[in-house]
Amino acid sequence: MFKSNETQSLNQCQDISEILDFNIVKGRLSTYCKSELAKRLCLSLCPLEDLEQTNKALDITSEATQLIRDNITIPSHLNTDVIDNIHLINLDNILTAPQLKYFSDFAYSITQIKNTLKVEEYPYINRLVTSLPDLEHLKILIDSSIDRNSEILDNASPILGPLRRDLIRLKAELHSKMEIELQKLEPQGIIQEPLIAERNHRSVLLIKSEYKYAANGIVHDVSDSGATVFVEPINVVELGNAVIELQLSIDREETNILRKLSVAISDLKTTLQHSIDTYVDIDFAFAKGYMAIHFDSCRPTFTESGANPKFQMLKMKHPLLEDKAIPLNLELDKSVNILLITGPNSGGKTLTIKTIGLLSLMAKSGLHVPAEHFQLPFIENLHADIGDTQNMNQSLSSFTGQMTKIKNMIEHSTTGSVILLDELGSNTDPEEGSAIAKSLLNYFNDHGIMVFATTHLSEICNFIHIKEGMANASLKFDPVNLSPTYELQIGIPGKSLGLTIAQNTGLPTSIIEDAYSFLSDEYREVHGILQDLSAKMSEIEALKSSIQTNKEESDILRTELEESLSSVDEIKISLINKTKAEIEEKSLQLLSDIETQFNEEHTINQEQYSKHKKEINDVINMVNSPRWAPIEIPTKYQSDDIEIDQILKVNGFNTRGTVLSKPDKYGVIEIAVGSIKTKIHINQIIQIIDSQVTTNAPNVIQTSKPKPLQEVDLHGYRTLEALELLDQIINDNFRSGVTQLRIIHGDGTGTLRQAVRNFLSKHALVGRFEPRPTYSSDAVTIAYF
Incomplete structure (x- = not known):
């Protein structure tokens, strides 16, 4: 065995593309x-030979597909005419104004692409876009000399405008003199038509040929009939010369302008060529994306060596059948190298292996495939023999042609190659055909070559059944409607159904019964076993379908229930938080009212004031206790969001926890809260805190290695803000090894002091705390960890 060289690979690509309709x-x-260049790139597309390259090509297709779905595409007004004119750039060639305009439009398009496709989250396409040069200066340069209609502007040079204005003036003067000459000669009857025409860039009058000498002037042309001569009056010759000389000056100046612009473009030829090449790559990528969306395709994945299943192709469709395509499913264990598909004619066998082959070619070429899921090994080489291989030019029979092609496949196949064989062993004596087919399948199996084959020979099915690494398969067929169902059954060989189909066509019953009598007892026995097995498989498939339906219904109900419970939780949490805020607000208002009644209005005495103040403070302290801490609605995190060593805010805990393990299959993780380890479900996570966290408190920033604080002053903070800041500092100090913290909360009404001490009494990291009175004031508390 040996691998094909580059030329052979190209020929094989062309052959396999034609056989499997990949060309279409x-x-x-x-x-x-x-662009035309991108179209040529599509038409020359071949399977890639390297797994890394193939995955990169598929990733680019995925990126383009997603960008299109996000309505981010190549600007639709892109002018690609420059691609066809790049070869005109050289120092000796002066480009025309329209050609220069192509480059201006292209420069604008490249700028638009750079501005539109700013997609850092799509690395491959972003790399292409960022490699595009800035061509804005080129557009400005060209547009300063050439307008949108590809005409050279008057201000393209200092002298062009004045020259053109002089020409307009001279032409007007010339026309006026020609009018005078016409009016002078017309009464003489020598004018053929009262028109002022132009011949050889000279203004002329139409004179009857018999009077050509009567008109004093120069003859510049004669009509085809000879009846009219075109005469330039002698009185305007000098003025006509001046017009031509001025026009030549304008032409020279315009040529100079075009030459300067052409030289500027010539200096950028390498840059422009890179821009074109990059644009073609982007155009090609988006073409793959558009086709992927059209066919409702998925990104193929490649099975790692030794992984199961080896092939998993779910709801794959032949792309050229469009809406007529019926989804096919195929799942093969890694132990299977040979899959033999049998069944009646027109049963879908050939279409099945062609679909497998075509989609495999598309996958290896970096294209998404029309399927719900498509997983396959990375195929070294793909060969196919499908259809009639008879070669009239070489006088080869169909069987000889098939064997010749298989010989070539053997020579160019290695372990990891895939071969598609249609009607293996046919076109010759059935016994000899079966023998050579079995020998070939043995050879391919021994050499690790994957084969998808079809046949009508039942003897090969029996051989496959007892061989390790080989499996039978069949496509269900409706004998009543004489149509395939395209449902692939692995493990069951197909039946030709020849007699059943013949009976349904209306052949006389006597002929059908006579045909049945010729069948051997062995055939009848095997046929009966296959029928029973097929019926059992149908029952199993129906049961599997029922189980899957029940599972899907259960999943839907579970999702609806979770959403309902989540909605209830959100309403409950919102109501609790709102009630707490209202209680605190009303309590503070009541406290203010009794202060006014006692100090200003004097409507209550000292005893009443003290009693009411204590009652209100008790309520405020209660709602600011950890039991009434604000409840946050947990974020719905997935298992993939959780990483070891993340810091979490967990519902039901006053302090933060550190992740110790990844979620198990039930979504349970182990966390450390201080020195305590516990397990929680990921649904209890309120927030995943990054390694660098900023609290809601002003001017306090916590980093992954916070600076420990010996003292914290809570003056000026609302109670909730103060407790949140205090919780953060306690956690950071504990991780830094600090053993105590001095907390300044003030004395005042005692609300904050009481809230702080209630918080400390329930904090998992605080061992004890004690007041530290100063100057008869209870404004400081010391917490020990």
């Missing part, structure tokens, strides 16, 4: 391109 798919792909 490539043609369809090219219709999504804006």
